[in-house]
Amino acid sequence: MKNQLYFFLSILLIGTNLFAQGKKPYEDHTVFQINKLDPRADFFAFETEDLAKKNEKELSNRFISLNGEWDFKWVKSLNDRPENYYNPEVNSEGWGKIKVPGNWETQGYGHPIYLDERYPFDETWPDIPYEYNPVGTYRKTIEISEDFIENNRVILHFAAAKAIEVYLNGEFVGYSEGSKTPAEFDITHFVKNGKNLLALQMVRWSDASYLESQDMLRMSGIEREVYLYNTPKVHVQDFGIKANLANNYEDGAFEGSFFIKNSSKKNQKAKLWIKLKDPKGKIVYSASEEILVRKNDSVERIFSEEIENIEKWSAEIPNLYTLEIRLQPNKNVSPSFILKKIGFRSVEIKENQLLVNGKAIYIKGVDRHETDPFTGHVVSRESMEKDIRLMKQNNINAVRSSHYPNDPYWYDLTDKYGLYVIDEANIESHPLAIDEKTQIGNEENWIPAHLERTKRMFYRDRNHPSIIIWSLGNEAGHGKVFETTYKWLKDHDSRPVQYEPAKTADYTDIYCPMYPSPEHLEDYAKNNPQKPVIMIEYAHAMGNSVGNLQDYWDLIENYEVLQGGFIWDWVDQALEYKYPEGKPYLAYGYDYHPDLPTDGNFLNNGLVDPYRNPHPHLSEVKKVYQPVEFKFDKASTTIKVFNKNFFKTLNDEKIKWKLLENGKSIDSGKISINNLKPRTKQDFQIKFDKTSSKNELILQVFLKTSSDEELLPANHLLAFEEFVISAFKGSGFKLVNNDGVNIISQSDNFIIKGKNFQLNLDKVSGEIKEWKYNNQLITNEPIQLNFWRAPTDNDLGNGMDKWAKIWKTATYNYTSKLIKQPVLNDKRVAFEVAYALPENIAKVNVAYEVNSDGDLKINYKFEPLKKELPNIPRIGMYMILPNDFKDLSWYGKGPEESYWDRKTGQQTGIYSGRIEDQFHRYLRPQETGNKTDVRWIRLESENLSLSVYATNSLLNSSIWPFKMAEIDLEENEKAASASGLVPVTKKHGADIKLGETLQWNIDYLQMGVGGDTSWGRLVHPEYTIKPNPYSYSFIIQPNLK
Incomplete structure (x- = not known):
């Protein structure tokens, strides 16, 4: 049973120490609560069974919501905070209004701050700031009836709020710290019939802020719901459920601990019933007991049972049982009904592997912050439902509650739909932890504050089957503090506990590194590993990112001790702001606070944007995380299917295949899968007419849902693969009769003129000055060299704008010379241009050929001339075209953008679209829109098409409705990051x-x-x-439509 002395010890401490020192609670890290009720599981006790089954507390007469509009006063300094705000005689005339739940900063009070590895205030450790330390004061008048109060216990519930002191009707109720777990106060002796004044004051930065320095947008406010509820004097105070597995993981081992409290002044009897129903509603266990509870005391009752042939919970098959709890205090008091979904599963570590239900699962996860572009840290149920739907649809099976316990509804969803969860304590002191001299993980006087946060996470969330691992916090130092919190959790629960700063020490059960290189992972796996490895953060998804993800997973699946990880992170954390003319944009960095230090765009690392629109790299994650593997044996035309699930059998599933010839389907078929058990394989022979061809042949295989499933619509793509049957052989240059082609020499130009085209060359530089087809302008600018790309966020982070600057200079400052004048021979006109790069670092020779149809073949050769040159961002050429071209189509990877190390998730095919849609508005403008493995690509205007064909190797190509300068980094744009991370910029995708x-x-x-x-x-x-030297060629072909 929980320690009932804790509250009284807190009061004793306050009385003898805090006020004697003259400190306020928000200044002293040894005081983190006053009069706050003990933590408990998340549940609501309804007055009828029907209401409990609906599980909507808003329908209960025992519930009063305090959400909505409150009177509010914001001041910039602690020195200016209202002193008598709680006095009912003092009115709040002239105050503003604020919505609860809600962040101050999204409602016009102060501004958000974004910093990663620094505190958002000028700290003089361990003191708090006074001059600039905003304070928010809230008041709300509540109408409460006598029926709500009479013979009941009345509780005030804050689901999440920063450091607050609370008053009711002018009397001090209590104080709370810890912004991500509930604060409950018993207000039975303060509340009255009729109007009641609830007043509270919140300090933006308290001593608790030293423990809440997470990498997120820093804001203030009451971030989750606020309400009153009542219970009978004899009530269910708390309950804890252990629903494990027994007998070789086949049966369920149920144990329920129920705490019944009597807050009245006399001994009372009550009867407790419990029922446990399976997923189909059948009762599999029931029990009851008469209980005597002495006055102002509580008792614990434990029920246990072994249940045969249990339907197990896993992320793949999230079976849930229903626990029904009924407490009847006496005949004159209404009963209490509680309904809780529970799941039977086991979690353990054996032989250096994390096992769920006896299986060494893979964690295909993401890290998730609670964020909304309009409401900040206040996240709606609809937003949470959208998150889990997107995760499940993209083969994500795990989520880490980084870096704090999330809204309780989120765990209901992860239980229901199936995600493995790491629940993380609301603890991060990163700025202090950076330096061994200041880190507080070894400071014994900080143990109570850390342990309090750990306990409140545990007690609130312990009944959720989806939570398979506890986390002690994030980047908060190491030592005795975490040895203590680890031991407390292990003494109270069997689930594994992890903590990244512990590395492989005894107070973590899992080695959970951040951003390890593949080489580090392999070295660990090969050298007598003692703990399983789950990367707590990897594949930093900032901007145009998530390259080489498949390479990580090829390595993970090669070593048993490597079990996956969590991609950082799920969603960009930007807020929507508007320009003066009303145009919206996603803000970051200096947009929030132009005069304060910032880490700029570093909080936008999502697989989805703030509105939950997927970034292009989410499809790569979906492919790499897919639950089925396909292989193909060309000799026997056999598809080998491997069910990568650990619990889910593939039954009555349909696999579709199609054979592409030069991108077009020429054959297709279906395969029925029956009873393909987890971690097993089946072979299926298919038949198609062509197994070789002078053309390219590609076999594509798809697994899609055959009907609607939870969160997955029918025909939803789960997995795919493609296999080259006959390789791409290139496009030939058409040689036709050269009749009608003339070369005209002018003073400055050569004009190559055919029946339908004219090409003007500069006699000195050799560059194309104008190109027309059928009297329509194709371009009046040269076809230009390109060695540069607009830096991605990853590029900026590794200094590419500096170490590769020589290639940017080369892109815009080369010179060219016509070294072979146009000559008509062998049915073509040929000429050659030599390009000299600045400082003689390299040279490029381009041989041009033109046939009588006006097709232009380009043969490109690059040769470095100096040693120790840096790597090159790009080898290629580009054309500037009029925006008459509106549409494009291509044969290559698609439909989304792809890159050399991020193309696994795109399928080879023929695609089409509008040119204006062929780029992605990353929150900070950067390289975008590339298409890999391009065989041909075609632009179209109203009357003209312009095609490019690869001749000897596949191409990369992109088409932008702007020049690269529009998304490139401006020389004077960036500033230093406050934490020394990615340079801070100011441009927006909008x-x-x-x-x-x-x-x-x-x-x-x-x-x-x-x-x-x-x-x-x-x-x-x-x-x-x-x-190194490189060469490639391609053909540009104009045509009338």
């Missing part, structure tokens, strides 16, 4: 303007996007462009 011209990039290669980190790690070597 700022990108569509131009009068288009830029068409036709590249041999572009380096990968990377993503191990965004603050230094380079793109993996196998996806870099080393300064």
Whole structure:
């Protein structure tokens, strides 16, 4: 039973120590609660069974919501806070209004601050600031009836609020710290019939702020619901459920501990009933007991039972049982009914592996912050439902509550729909933890504050089957503090406990590194590992990122001790702001506070944007995380299907396949899967006519849902793969009769003129000055060299704008010379241009050929001339075109953008779309829109088409409705990050303007996007462009439509 002395010891401490020192509670880290009720599980006791089954507390007469509009006064300094705000005789005339729950900063009071590794205030450790330390004062008048109060216990519930002191009707109720777990106060002796004044005051930065320095937008306010509820004097105070497995994981082991409290002044009897129903509603266990509860005391009753052939809970098959609890105090008091969904599953570590239900599962996870573009840290149920729907639809099976306990409804969803959860204590003191001299993980006088947060997380959330691991916190130092909190959790629960700063020490059960390199993981796995590895953060998804994810998973699936990880992170944390003219944009950095230090865009690391629109890299995650693996044996035309699930059998599923010839389907079929058990394989022979061809043949295989499932619609793609049957052989250059082609020499130009085209060349530079087809302008600018890309966030983080600057200079400052004048021979006109790069670092020779149809073939050769040159961001060329071209189609990877190290999630095919849609508005403008493995790509205007064909190797290509300068980093734009991370910029995705011209990039290669980190790690070597010789060619073909 929980320690009932804790509250009284807190009061004793306050009386003898705090006020004697003259400190306020929000200044002293040894005081974190006054009069606050003990933590308990999340539940509501209804007055009828029908209401309990509906499980909507808003329908109960025992519930009064305090959400909505409150009177509010905000001041900038602690020195200016109202002193007598709680006095009913003092009115709040002239105060503003605020919505609860709600952040101050999203409602016009103060501003958000974003910092990662610094506190958002000028700290003089361990003191708190006074001059700039906003204070919010709330008042609300509540009408309460006599029926609500009479013979009842009345409780005030804050689901989440920062440091607050609370008054009711002018009397002090209590004080609470800890912004992400509930604070409850017994107000039975303060409340009265009729109007009641509830007043509270919140300090933005208290001593608790030293423990809440998470990497997120820093805001203040009451962030979850506030309400009153009543209970009979004899009531269910708390309950804890252990629903484990027994007998080789086949049976359920149920144990329920129920705490019954009597807050009256006389001994009372009560009767407790429990029922346990299986997922179909059948009662599998029931029990009851008469209980005598002495006055002002509580008792514990434990019920246990072994249940045969249990239907187990897992993220793949989230079976839930229904626990019904009924307490009848006496005949004159209405009973209490509680309904709780529970799941039977086991979680353990054996032989250096994390096992769920006896199976060494993989964690295919994401880290998730609670954030909304309009309401900040206040997240609606609809938003949570959207999150879990998107996660399940993209093969994500786990989520970490980074870095604090989430809204209780989130865990109801993860229980119901199936996600493995790491629940993390609301503890991070990162700025102090950076330096061993200041880190507080070894400071014994900080143990109570840390332990309090750990306990409140545990007691609130312990009954959720989806929570399979506890986390002691994030980046908060190491030592005795966490040895203590680890031991407390292990003494109270069997689930594994993890803590990243502990590394492989005894107070973590899992080695959970952040952003380890593949080399580090492999080295650990090969050298006598003592703990399972689950990366607590990896694949930093900032901007255009998440490269080489498949490479990580190839390694993970090769070593038993490696069991996956959590991608940082799920959602960008920007808020929507508006320009003066009303245009919305997603704000970051200096948008919030132009005069304070910031870490800029570093909080936008999501797989989805703040509105929950997927970024292009989410499809890569979906593919890498997919639950089925396909292989193909060409000789026997056999598809090998491996069910990668650990619990879910594939039954009555349909696999579809199709054979593409040059991108077009020429054959297709279906395969029925019956009873393909977890972790097993089946072979299916298919038949198609062509197994070789002079054309490219690709076999594609798809697994889709056959009917609607929870959160997954029918025909939803679960997994796919593609196999090359006959490889791409390139496009030939059409040689036709050269009749009618003339070369005209003018003073400054050569004019190559055919029946339907005219190409003007500069006689000195050799560059194309104008190109027309059928008297329509194709371009009046040269086809230009390109070695640069607009830096991604990862590029900025590793200094690409500095170490590769020579290639940016080369892109905009090369010179060219016509070295072979146009000559008509062999049914074509040929000429050659030599390009000299600045400082003689390299040279490029381009041989051009034109046939009588006006097709232009480009043969490109790059040769470095100096040693020790940096890697090259891009090898390619680009054209500037009029924006008459509106549409495009291509044969390559699609439909979304792809990159050298991030193309697994895209399928080869023929795609089409509008040119204006061929880029992604990342929150900070950067490289976007690339298409890999391009065989051909075609632009179309009203009358003209312009096609590019790969001749000897697949191309990369992108088409932007603007020039690269629109998304490139401006030389004077960036500033230093306050924490020394990615440089801070000011441009927004919403700022990108569509131009009068288009830029068409036709590249041999572009380096990968990377993503191990965004603050230094380079793109993996196998996806870099080393300064070696390169050559490629392509054909540009104009045609009338």
